[in-house]
Amino acid sequence: MFSSHSTSSASQPAHLLSVLTGVAFGAAICLTLLAIILNVERVDADVFFIRFLIAAMTSIIVFSSHRLLNSLQDRNPFSLFPKLTWRWFIVFMVVLLTAYVDKMSEQLSRKVMLLWLVITPFSLMAMAIIIRRIATFYYSNPARRRKAVLIWSNSACADLIDSLRNSPLAAVDVIGFFDNRSASRPPSKLERLGDLGDAIEWIIDPETGKVKVDVVFIGMNTKEPEELAEILEILYDSTATTYFVPESLIFGMPGIQLRELAGKPVLASVETPFIGLAALPKRIVDFVGAFIGIILLSPIMIAIGVGVKLSSPGPIFFKQNRYGIAGKAIKVYKFRSMKIAPKDSPVIQAKVGDARVTKFGSFIRKTSLDELPQLFNVLTGDMSLVGPRPHAVAHNELYRKLVTGYMFRHKIKPGITGWAQVNGLRGETDTLEKMQARVDYDLYYLQHWSIWLDFVILWRTVKVVFGDKNAY
Numbered sequence: 001m002f003s004s005h006s007t008s009s010a011s012q013p014a015h016l017l018s019v020l021t022g023v024a025f026g027a028a029i030c031l032t033l034l035a036i037i038l039n040v041e042r043v044d045a046d047v048f049f050i051r052f053l054i055a056a057m058t059s060i061i062v063f064s065s066h067r068l069l070n071s072l073q074d075r076n077p078f079s080l081f082p083k084l085t086w087r088w089f090i091v092f093m094v095v096l097l098t099a100y101v102d103k104m105s106e107q108l109s110r111k112v113m114l115l116w117l118v119i120t121p122f123s124l125m126a127m128a129i130i131i132r133r134i135a136t137f138y139y140s141n142p143a144r145r146r147k148a149v150l151i152w153s154n155s156a157c158a159d160l161i162d163s164l165r166n167s168p169l170a171a172v173d174v175i176g177f178f179d180n181r182s183a184s185r186p187p188s189k190l191e192r193l194g195d196l197g198d199a200i201e202w203i204i205d206p207e208t209g210k211v212k213v214d215v216v217f218i219g220m221n222t223k224e225p226e227e228l229a230e231i232l233e234i235l236y237d238s239t240a241t242t243y244f245v246p247e248s249l250i251f252g253m254p255g256i257q258l259r260e261l262a263g264k265p266v267l268a269s270v271e272t273p274f275i276g277l278a279a280l281p282k283r284i285v286d287f288v289g290a291f292i293g294i295i296l297l298s299p300i301m302i303a304i305g306v307g308v309k310l311s312s313p314g315p316i317f318f319k320q321n322r323y324g325i326a327g328k329a330i331k332v333y334k335f336r337s338m339k340i341a342p343k344d345s346p347v348i349q350a351k352v353g354d355a356r357v358t359k360f361g362s363f364i365r366k367t368s369l370d371e372l373p374q375l376f377n378v379l380t381g382d383m384s385l386v387g388p389r390p391h392a393v394a395h396n397e398l399y400r401k402l403v404t405g406y407m408f409r410h411k412i413k414p415g416i417t418g419w420a421q422v423n424g425l426r427g428e429t430d431t432l433e434k435m436q437a438r439v440d441y442d443l444y445y446l447q448h449w450s451i452w453l454d455f456v457i458l459w460r461t462v463k464v465v466f467g468d469k470n471a472y
Helices: 008-039 045-063 066-071 077-101 110-138 155-165 196-203 227-236 276-311 359-366 374-380 393-399 406-411 432-448 451-465
Strands: 146-151 172-178 192-194 215-220 241-246 256-261 264-269 317-323 329-335 384-386 415-417
Touching: 008 045, 008 066, 008 077, 008 110, 045 077, 066 077, 077 110, 146 196, 155 172, 155 215, 155 241, 155 256, 155 264, 172 196, 192 196, 196 227, 215 227, 276 329, 276 359, 276 374, 276 384, 276 451, 317 393, 329 374, 374 415, 384 451, 406 432, 415 451, 432 451
Parallel strands: 146 172, 146 215, 172 192, 215 241, 384 415
Antiparallel strands: 241 264, 256 264, 317 329
């Protein structure tokens, strides 16, 4: 169930984006027909309403194409015109065929249909340009682009670098490369940062202990240098995404997935499913869900705040530094459920019958009501409604050395609830085996994410809250 070598998840973010692209082009097709009807000739509303539905459904199917999605990244946007036109012709013929089958073709206005056929390719082209401009504006912010470095290049790496430069919507900036060979294998304009020995020292920032880049490309050849094993060991204990660009294949890290980046095949080690525009649907669900949740639950949160204040001396909220996406520190908020601990006391997980937990705190912990303030973490973008639960910093530093693949769970935002929690791993993790199982579930979620899976987890969370015995 938790296979580390998965390719199924590789297509999920791209598939979601493809569907969204199909919806956008379908909207352009239907709006074009509506504009023609309103401005050219009045028609039978019932007859054309069915055509609207057929056109919309067919468009989503025909235009939900990963290949078309890649074409949107071409430097020359007008190369899309013939691709959009022939796909539109398919949709148009399906509409005509269905009209013929249900004997409605004679009731269709020839003038409207002819104008629709001729004008729509230009509407689709306009939609493509709008999509590109929105995406270009979105990724013009350096904070939304990922920095990358190339290690041990090959001819495939040179092609990849060229493709990334010609595909600004890939949102990856390669800043340089490391190679032991004197010849510059990648494009000449890419800066040589040193040899592989230099890469070992360069990758980790000595001041922060963090990886300096978001992405590392590793060119694979028939003969790999000895230093590569040490570099892989460093990357293994990091949040950096590692892409293997093969001339030969190597599987030195867990969760190897076949991916496509800027139209070129690469192997990724546990890649985040939220690359580029794929992050938008989840962010929209998070923002809307948190906003609605805060409004609907505000009376309950006010009542809990009063209860916390009356139950024991101290603040209403408990805040703690935890690791967020890419291992960055965030402050996570909860309703305080324990008595105030002495300053600098060690972080200890709550256990059954824990004397630190107040009576009122026991109630809100049991019902997970103490987690409600994290809706504000979701609203600000530090957390998600669904994702791996954030652990205390002390626990992170302990378990990253003991649990295989532990740091990969930080490739996505932490969540209020997660796949591990709805599968019985909620509450104390008092053994290494339990923590390994929790991480396995987190990595499964990372590799198999979909909006539908998020909704399933949210629904199962409701059932778990009212029947779980693992919250203390």
